[in-house]
Amino acid sequence: MAFNYFDTNLDDLHEALQSGKVTAEQLTKDTFANIAATDADLQAFIRLHEEEALAQARDIDEKGDFSNPLAGIPMAMKDNIATNGLETTGASHILEGFKPVYDAAVTTKLNEAGAVVVGKANMDEFAMGGSTETSYYKKTKNAWDYTKVPGGSSGGSAAAVAAGQVPYALGSDTGGSIRQPAAFNGIVGMKPTYGRVSRFGLFAMASSLDQIGPLTRTVKDNALVMNAIAGFDKRDSTSAELEVPDFTAKLGESIKGMKIAVPEEYFQEGIATEVATQVKAAIAQLEAMGAQVDQVSLPHTQYGVAAYYVLMASEASSNLQRYDGIRYGFRSPEAKSLEEVYKDTRTDGFGDEVKRRIMLGTYSLSAGAYDAFFKKAAQVRTLIIDDFNKVFENYDLIVGPTTPTQPYGIGEEIDDPKAMYLGDVLTIPVNLAGLPGLSINAGFNGGMPIGLQMIGKPFDEATIYQAAYAFEQENRFFEQHPAVAD
Structure with a gap:
């Protein structure tokens, strides 16, 4: 029984596996066949782990335990999330050939749930970019139009889901890197509250901003994946020691009386x-549908991009110093001294965008610039947090566009960093404040999707899912498929 991921969901797949209509091994084989038929054009995956995935699927079949909703179901992992023994590079030349000796916390949780990791999805190098064009390996296409970008940095994960290659994928979001590609590809992307999902095993870019989250075709699928990956982890000092609710519990409830800003x-x-x-x-x-909608002001939003790029680059500069050509990954073969090992390895191993952010961050942290840039950016971050807190005293959700534009052409903005950075103007404040945010398809213009962003109170992802599900069921935009579905 072959499954078309456009016409099914995690509940359907779960029922089929439980009833024996399909085995995990056969579902995994069908998934690889689907990827083989479409990825030469889409370029969503950096590498596939077919042998390992099929062995994992056979093991799940032998155990016969499909009690978990994700058991036996294939998925894609962004290439900056560690998988023990499977090459994980952050889409960078400097980590080419690197195989982690441990699993990320989310990888462990998915393994325990019985999920099958089929491969590593393409991304912007070290998650630095908004179009998946800075990857060392390839340029992923938008599932709806191969001449357009898929967004970034989780563009490979989003495109793989939107094109029906896998039913779900994991991405990471530092300033919009789950929500923006979700918007560009017409799917559902959740950036959880900071601390809701462990960052252990995620290649750090900006440690105070990064979060892992799911990309799916439907809201309920997204909530089911969140159920599996959320939770406290003592290995992550920023992990929140809070009980994880059932994120599907409020799906189907009316939004009548919900206060939206x-x-x-x-x-x-x-x-x-x-x-x-x-x-x-x-x-x-x-x-x-019954919600109370009012206009409000978040006056410091205009400073979000500037503050973010100082703080993010500063943290990235610090985090990326570990890539030195000594401990792991690529080392320049031309180096003749220790200084040359450092310099030549980073010169050859990092792409232009990564170098740009390292230099910006290093300057912002320097003695002469710290007070003028980093300290002021941190103060602006506090003002942005205060703006959100004031609104959430009276409202349940904040709603607006996910991105300022629809997907643009491949190569159109890659040489204009400022234009690329401004593409995250609506998503960045959510990361600066550590809030949960979700993008859902709001409809189409010219055959391309447009994203609706829903922002919630800290650790109140359930209310976001409630509103998103109500909107989704009213419109059912997920039933519209890109041309690759044909």
């Missing part, structure tokens, strides 16, 4: 007309 700053200059029009229509639908 719409920031005026999310519809100012720079937001494309077609995006604003579609998102406003979506907000009107939420209001028609």
Whole structure:
């Protein structure tokens, strides 16, 4: 029984595996056949782990335990999440050939759930980029239009789900890297509250901003994956020691009386007309479904991008100093001294965008610039957090566009860092404040999807899922498929 991931969901796959309609091994074989048929064009995967995945699937079949909703179901892992013994490079030349000797916390949780990891999804190098064009290995395409970018940095994960290669994938989000590609590919992407999901085993870019989250076609699938990966981890000092709720519990509940805030700053200059029009229509639908919608102000939003790029680059500069050509990964064969090992390895091993951010961060942390840049950026971050706190005193959710534009052409903005950075203007504040945020498809313009972002109170992902599910069931945009489905 072959499954088309466009016409099924995790519940359907779970029932089929439990009833014996399909085995985990056969489902995994079908998944690899599907990837083989589409990925030469899509370029969503850096590498596949077919032998290991099939062995894992056979082991699950032998045990016969399909009690977990994810047991026996294939998925894709972003290439910056550690998998024991499986090459994991962060899409960078400097880690080419690196095989971790441990699993990330989320990998362990998925293994315990019985998930089958089929391969590593492409991404921007070390998650630095917004289009999956900075990868050392390849450029992933948008599932709806192969001339467009899939967004980034989790573009490979998003494209693989949107193109029906896998039913779900994991990504990471530092300033929008789950939500922006989810918006560009018309799927559901959740950036959980900071501390909800362990960062242990995630290649760090900016440790105070990074979070791992799921990308799926539907809201319920997303909530099911969150059930599996969330939870306290003593190996992560920032992990929140809180009980994990059932994120599916409020699905199907009415949103009547829910108080939704719409920031005026999310519809100012720079937001494309077609995006604003579609998102406003979506907000009107939420209001028609019974939600109370009011306009509010988040006045320090305008400083978010500037503050983020100082803080993120500073933390990245510190985190990436570990890649020195000594301990693991690539070492320049031309180096003749210790200084040359450091210099030549990083010169040859890092791409331009990574070098740009390392230099920006190193400067921001220098003695002469620390007070003028890093300290002020940290103070602006506090102001942004205060803005959100004030709104959430009276509202359940904040809603607006996920991105200021629809997907742009491959090669169109890669040489304009400023334009690329401004693409995250609506997602960055969520990371600075450590809040949960989800992107769901709000509809289409010109055949391309537009994202609706829902932002919640800390550790209140359940309310986001409740509202997103209600909107999804009202519109059922997930039933529309990209051309690759044909």
